Amino acid sequence: MRITTPTLLLDKQKTIRNIRRMADKAKQNGVRLRPHFKTHQSAQVGEWFREFGVQAITVSSVRMARYFANHGWKDIMVAFPVNVLEMDAINELAARVNLHLVAVNLDTVTALAQQLRHPVQLSLKIDTGYRRTGILATNYAELDSVVQKIREQDKLQFTGFVVHDGHTYKQNDVYAIQTIYNTSVYQLHLLRERYKSKFPNLQLSIGDTPSCSIIDSLRGVDEIRPGNFVFYDLTQQRIGSCSFDDIAVCMACPVVAKHPERGEIILYGGSVHFSKDVILQEDASSIYGRIVELTPQGWSGPVEGIEVVSLSQEHGVVKASPEQFKKYSVGDLMGVLPVHSCLTANLMQGYLTTEGEQLEHLTGLPYRELVS
Amino acid sequence: MRITTPTLLLDKQKTIRNIRRMADKAKQNGVRLRPHFKTHQSAQVGEWFREFGVQAITVSSVRMARYFANHGWKDIMVAFPVNVLEMDAINELAARVNLHLVAVNLDTVTALAQQLRHPVQLSLKIDTGYRRTGILATNYAELDSVVQKIREQDKLQFTGFVVHDGHTYKQNDVYAIQTIYNTSVYQLHLLRERYKSKFPNLQLSIGDTPSCSIIDSLRGVDEIRPGNFVFYDLTQQRIGSCSFDDIAVCMACPVVAKHPERGEIILYGGSVHFSKDVILQEDASSIYGRIVELTPQGWSGPVEGIEVVSLSQEHGVVKASPEQFKKYSVGDLMGVLPVHSCLTANLMQGYLTTEGEQLEHLTGLPYRELVS
Numbered sequence: 001m002r003i004t005t006p007t008l009l010l011d012k013q014k015t016i017r018n019i020r021r022m023a024d025k026a027k028q029n030g031v032r033l034r035p036h037f038k039t040h041q042s043a044q045v046g047e048w049f050r051e052f053g054v055q056a057i058t059v060s061s062v063r064m065a066r067y068f069a070n071h072g073w074k075d076i077m078v079a080f081p082v083n084v085l086e087m088d089a090i091n092e093l094a095a096r097v098n099l100h101l102v103a104v105n106l107d108t109v110t111a112l113a114q115q116l117r118h119p120v121q122l123s124l125k126i127d128t129g130y131r132r133t134g135i136l137a138t139n140y141a142e143l144d145s146v147v148q149k150i151r152e153q154d155k156l157q158f159t160g161f162v163v164h165d166g167h168t169y170k171q172n173d174v175y176a177i178q179t180i181y182n183t184s185v186y187q188l189h190l191l192r193e194r195y196k197s198k199f200p201n202l203q204l205s206i207g208d209t210p211s212c213s214i215i216d217s218l219r220g221v222d223e224i225r226p227g228n229f230v231f232y233d234l235t236q237q238r239i240g241s242c243s244f245d246d247i248a249v250c251m252a253c254p255v256v257a258k259h260p261e262r263g264e265i266i267l268y269g270g271s272v273h274f275s276k277d278v279i280l281q282e283d284a285s286s287i288y289g290r291i292v293e294l295t296p297q298g299w300s301g302p303v304e305g306i307e308v309v310s311l312s313q314e315h316g317v318v319k320a321s322p323e324q325f326k327k328y329s330v331g332d333l334m335g336v337l338p339v340h341s342c343l344t345a346n347l348m349q350g351y352l353t354t355e356g357e358q359l360e361h362l363t364g365l366p367y368r369e370l371v372s
Numbered sequence: 373m374r375i376t377t378p379t380l381l382l383d384k385q386k387t388i389r390n391i392r393r394m395a396d397k398a399k400q401n402g403v404r405l406r407p408h409f410k411t412h413q414s415a416q417v418g419e420w421f422r423e424f425g426v427q428a429i430t431v432s433s434v435r436m437a438r439y440f441a442n443h444g445w446k447d448i449m450v451a452f453p454v455n456v457l458e459m460d461a462i463n464e465l466a467a468r469v470n471l472h473l474v475a476v477n478l479d480t481v482t483a484l485a486q487q488l489r490h491p492v493q494l495s496l497k498i499d500t501g502y503r504r505t506g507i508l509a510t511n512y513a514e515l516d517s518v519v520q521k522i523r524e525q526d527k528l529q530f531t532g533f534v535v536h537d538g539h540t541y542k543q544n545d546v547y548a549i550q551t552i553y554n555t556s557v558y559q560l561h562l563l564r565e566r567y568k569s570k571f572p573n574l575q576l577s578i579g580d581t582p583s584c585s586i587i588d589s590l591r592g593v594d595e596i597r598p599g600n601f602v603f604y605d606l607t608q609q610r611i612g613s614c615s616f617d618d619i620a621v622c623m624a625c626p627v628v629a630k631h632p633e634r635g636e637i638i639l640y641g642g643s644v645h646f647s648k649d650v651i652l653q654e655d656a657s658s659i660y661g662r663i664v665e666l667t668p669q670g671w672s673g674p675v676e677g678i679e680v681v682s683l684s685q686e687h688g689v690v691k692a693s694p695e696q697f698k699k700y701s702v703g704d705l706m707g708v709l710p711v712h713s714c715l716t717a718n719l720m721q722g723y724l725t726t727e728g729e730q731l732e733h734l735t736g737l738p739y740r741e742l743v744s
Contacts, residue, residue, distance in 0.1 A: 081628040256453040
C-alpha cells in the first residue's frame with residue numbers, strides 16, 4: 001500500500017507488547033487494569049486488550065462511551081466530570097451498559113439524582129495534588145455532604161474514589177513520581193477509612209501513565225486507568241515512562257522541499273496532523289518530533305542531528321545536520337515520532353499498521369451530530 | 373436546538389461582513405481576491421463568497437481541492453509545495469478543474485513535467501523574508517533554471533509568483549507589516565521584470581491575513597489570498613487585523629466544575645476542541661481563549677477578569693475574578709473566543725450558526741482513505 005499523504009503508522013507488535021506489560025504489572029500487583037481508551041479511540045485497537053483479560057475500560061466523553069458500547073464493551077467509566085447537559089445520552093447508555101460516572105461536586109450529584117432513569121456507578125474524583133479538578137482530599141465538609149447525597153439516591157451506587165495525578169507529567173525523576181503516587185494513595189486510604197462503615201467496598205483508582213509505567217509496586221489501590229501507555233510518545237520517553245523503542249506510533253510525512261542554505265527540510269505534516277504539543281529541551285530549544293528511519297518492517301530508533309523544529313498548519317520544518325540533510329530527497333517519506341500520541345491520533349482520524357491494515361479512529365467516523 | 377457538548381458557533385452576519393470587507397478592498401485596489409478556504413473548509417461557507425464575485429479559491433491540500441471541486445469550484449490553487457507522491461490525485465483534478473500548483477524547487481518541476489497528464493497553471497513560491505519555504509527571491513541561478521524547465525514543458529503554464537508573508541503574524545505594528553508588504557512587492561516586481569520578455573503576463577500573489585487586513589493600499593500585486601479573515605480570532609485581534617467584534621466563531625462549552633478556593637471554573641472543552649495555540653501576554657502569562665457572554669443572538673465582547681488559562685485533552689481551566697466566578701453555575705454554557713480559528717474549526721469538524729443551522733467541515737466527513 002502506497003503512502004502519499006501524512007499517515008499515522010502503528011506497530012501492532014509494539015502496541016501489544018505495551019498492553020501485555022501493563023496487564024502483567026496489574027496482575028502482579030493484584031489491581032484491575034481499566035485502560036483509558038482516549039489515546040487510541042479505535043474499536044480495533046480496543047479488541048487487542050481483550051486477550052489480556054481486560055473487560056472494563058475508561059473513556060473521556062459520553063460520545064466515546066457510546067462508541068465503545070456499540071463495539072461490545074459493557075463496563076465503561078467516563079473519567080471526566082459529569083456534564084449534566086448530556087443527561088439524555090447518559091440515560092441511554094446507562095440502560096444498556098454498566099456505566100461508571102465521576103462527580104466532582106454536589107450540584108452534579110443533585111442533577112444526577114433528579115434526572116437519572118437507570119442505576120449507575122458513581123465515583124468521586126479527588127484532587128490529591130494536581131489542582132485541575134476534583135474535590136480536595138482534605139475538604140471533608142464537601143465530601144461528607146456529597147457522600148450523604150449519594151447515599152440517599154437509589155440510582156447512584158457509590159463505588160469509590162478516582163484520582164488523576166497529571167502533575168507526574170511535569171516530572172522526570174522516578175523518586176518524584178513515587179512520592180506523588182504515595183501521597184495520593186495515603187490520602188485515598190484516609191478517605192476509604194472515613195466512609196467504610198457505610199460503604200465497605202469502596203474502590204481506589206488511579207490513572208496516569210507515568211505512575212503506572214514507572215512504579216513497580218502499585219499496591220494500595222484497586223484499579224489503574226492509564227491510557228497513553230498503549231502507544232507512548234516522546235513526552236513519556238522524556239518523563240521516563242518508556243524507551244524510544246516502546247513508542248508504537250510514527251508519522252510518515254512526504255518531503256516537499258529542501259533548503260540547503262539553512263539545512264532545513266520541509267515536510268507535508270503540520271499542526272493539523274501532529275497538534276502543537278512541544279518538548280522544551282534542556283538548551284531551551286523546542287522540538288515537535290524526532291526523526292526515525294522508515295524500514296520495510298516499521299522504523300528505527302531516533303536519529304541524531306535531525307528533528308522537527310517548527311510546525312504551521314500543514315508544514316513541518318525539520319532542521320538537519322549536513323550528514324542527515326543529504327539523505328533525503330523531495331518525494332521521500334520521513335518518519336516522525338510524535339510529541340503527544342493522543343492528540344496526533346485524534347487529528348489523524350485513523351491508523352495504518354506496519355502490516356498494511358487500516359484501523360479506524362472515532363474522529364474519522366461520519367459527521368457527528370453537533371447537538372443532541 | 374440544545375447545545376450539550378463543546379460546539380463551534382458561527383455568526384453568519386459577521387462572517388459575511390468579513391467577506392464583504394475583504395471583497396470591497398480587493399475591488400478598490402483592483403486585485404483579485406482568491407480566498408484561502410483552509411480556515412473554514414466548509415462547502416456552505418464557501419457558497420457565501422460567490423455573491424461577492426469570488427470564482428477562484430486557494431486551498432492547502434489536494435484533498436481540500438478535491439472537496440471544493442466536488443462542490444462546483446473550477447479555479448483552485450493548492451498553495452502548498454507540490455507533493456509529488458500525490459500525482460495520481462493531481463492528474464485526476466487537473467482533468468476537471470483549472471488547477472494551479474505551487475512549486476519550490478527544480479526536482480518538483482521535473483517530476484511534474486514527467487508525470488502530468490493534463491495542463492496546470494504553475495506558480496513559483498518565493499521566499500521574501502518568512503524563511504519557511506519557497507525559492508529565495510535573490511537566488512537567480514535557481515530561479516532561472518526552474519523557469520527554463522517550466523518553459524520546456526507544454527503542460528506547465530507558468531503563471532507567476534506567490535508569497536506567504538507568515539512573519540506578519542509575529543508583528544503588532546502597522547508600520548512593520550507595511551514594511552514587510554512593501555519589501556515583498558519590491559522583490560516580486562524585480563522578478564516579474566526579469567522574466568517578462570518570455571512571460572509577459574506573470575501574476576503576483578500575496579497571501580497573509582494581517583497584510584490584507586491592515587494595509588489599505590494593496591497595489592502592486594494582482595491577487596490576494598487571505599484565509600483567516602473569514603472568521604478572524606484572538607491572534608488576529610492582537611496583531612491588529614480585526615476588532616473583537618469581527619471574530620465570527622465562538623466556542624460554547626459546558627461548565628462542569630467550579631473551584632472557589634482558587635477562582636477556577638472547569639469547562640468541557642480542551643485541546644481536542646481548541647487545539648493548543650496560545651497567546652503570550654505582556655505580563656508573560658498565557659491565555660488559550662477569552663470569555664464572552666452567550667446571548668440569544670450570538671455573543672458579547674470579551675469580558676474582563678476571566679479567561680482560559682490552561683487546556684488538557686478534554687478540560688479547559690478558566691481563571692475568574694470573584695465577580696465573574698459567581699456568574700456561572702455547573703451546567704451553564706460558557707462562550708470562548710478561540711486563539712486560532714483555523715485549528716479550532718479543523719478539530720470541531722462542523723459549525724452551528726447562531727441561527728441554528730448546522731454547517732459541515734471537511735474533517736467531519738466520512739472516514740477518509742488513509743492511502744490512495
